Amino acid sequence: MPATSDATTEATAEPRTWSREPLQDYRAKVRGCLLGGAIGDALGAPVEFSSLATIRATYGPVGVTDLEPLGGSDGRRGLVTDDTQMTLFTAEGIIRASIRWDRGVCHPPSVVYRALLRWLATQEQSSPPPDASGWLARQSWLYAQRAPGNACLSGLRSGRMGTLAEPVNPDSKGCGAVMRSAPFGLLPPIPRFGVRAAFDFAVECAVQTHGHPTGYLAAGAFAALVRLLVAGTPLPAAVNDVLTLLADHDGHEETSAALRAAVAASTDQAPTPETVEALGAGWVAEEALAIGVYAALAHPGPADVRRALLLAVNHSGDTDSTGSICGNLLGALHGETALPSDWVAEVEGRGTILELADDFALEFTRQSELHGDYGPHTRWTTRYPGA
Structure with missing residues (x-):
């Protein structure tokens, strides 16, 4: 993966030389x-x-307090939607891009685009x-269809990969790009994977479905936030x-104004659903x-992770996307052990999610032991083919 010229105070050592801690x-933060x-x-x-x-009216005066059954799910709780599905395929695409880069020829956004096409196949096939x-x-x-976003579907069905010069869906600023962009911020906290690199990578992949500046700049901002939290920067x-x-x-004005409003609300107002609703509904990128x-x-x-997540989903709007963004942020900040254990135990796909997270961490800390012209030949590239 390409280097970046970011100035940073982070450790300069490559992950291979890090100590165990x-x-x-x-x-833990990737997980x-x-x-x-x-x-x-x-x-x-x-x-x-x-x-x-x-x-x-449905769940009581304080709203949702626990995992609840999803409509049409035969009473099953903890089911996820396209937000999680697309995030996982994005992470898989980043792993494959790293493997291809190690071979010397790679355009990372194209590799992620093909990963998103694999997600699209899950929405068009039953198994x-x-x-x-x-x-x-x-x-x-992963082959469940749970209200996937129209811009994501139309963008990936367009037959071409959007670029910054020629984005797909140039008028769309829905939240379908921002809600899948956390993995771009999960590259290890070393200078060659800088904050600007995470931002730019997310932007280049967001325009594959969402071409409005707010749609793709919010995705870049989210990836940069995750990248900073993984490096240990406090959230404020x-x-x-x-x-x-x-x-x-x-074109940053809408995204910047929305973030400033979030900061102001967190310092000046009580954490209530009404405060959340003053920020919007979450259907568009900057509000989510x-x-x-x-x-x-x-x-x-x-x-306080439980309270944060409940605050993020008790409002009128795109509650799964706002919940997932909040969960991505606090998970990256605190690591997996801060997540509520009862919800961890019940969430759909936990084994797959943790397996992919561990593979992501392995790829970016131990890749020389997994693949490459000068490393041993393993089954890693069978697991992540196309290298």
Whole structure:
């Protein structure tokens, strides 16, 4: 994967030379980010499209307090949606891009685009095909269709890969790009994988489905936030750093204003659903990002993750996306052990999510032992083919 010229105060050593404790911390944050996002997604999915009044009438005056059955699921709780599905395929695409880069020829956004096409196949088929590429596309539970976003579907069905010069869906700023962009921030906290690199990578892949500047800049901002949290930056400082980064990009105004509103709400107002709703509904990118960031800022401590996630999903709007963004952020900040154990135990696909998270951490800390012209030949490239 390409280097970056970012100035940074992070450790300059490559992961291969890290001591045991930083390696364990990095893997815990990758796990926490992917698993936390899935939990937030599962919490919000049953109440997506419901008004706050309906949520309170159905679940009580404080709204949702636990995982609930998803409509049409035969009473099953903890089910995830396209937010988690697309996030997982994005992470898989980044792993494959790293493997291809190690061979010397790679355009990483193109590799992620093909990963998203594999996700698209899960929405058009009922089960894995015999020729499914890689182990992730063979997971039958990922072939559930749960209200995938129209811009994601139309963008990937367009027959071409969007670029910054010629984005797909140039008028779309829905949240379908931001909600899948956490993995771009999970590259290890070393200078050659800098904050700007995470931002730019997410932007280049967001325009494959969402071409409005707010749609893709919010995705870049989210990836940069995750990248800073993985490196140990406190959340308020990370938001300030991202606002500085956004200011260098044309069309940043909506995203920057939404993040500033989230910061102001977290310091000036009580953490209530009404405060969340003042930030929007989450259907568009900047509002989804702002709500997820606000809920995390309102309850930032490792003992407060449950309260943060519930705040993120008790509102009228795109509750699974705002829940997943909040979960990604706090999981990246605190690691997997801060996530509520009862929800971890019940969330759909936990084994697959953790397996992919561990593979991601392995690829970016031990790749010389897994593949490459000068390393041993393993079955890694069978697991992640196309290298």
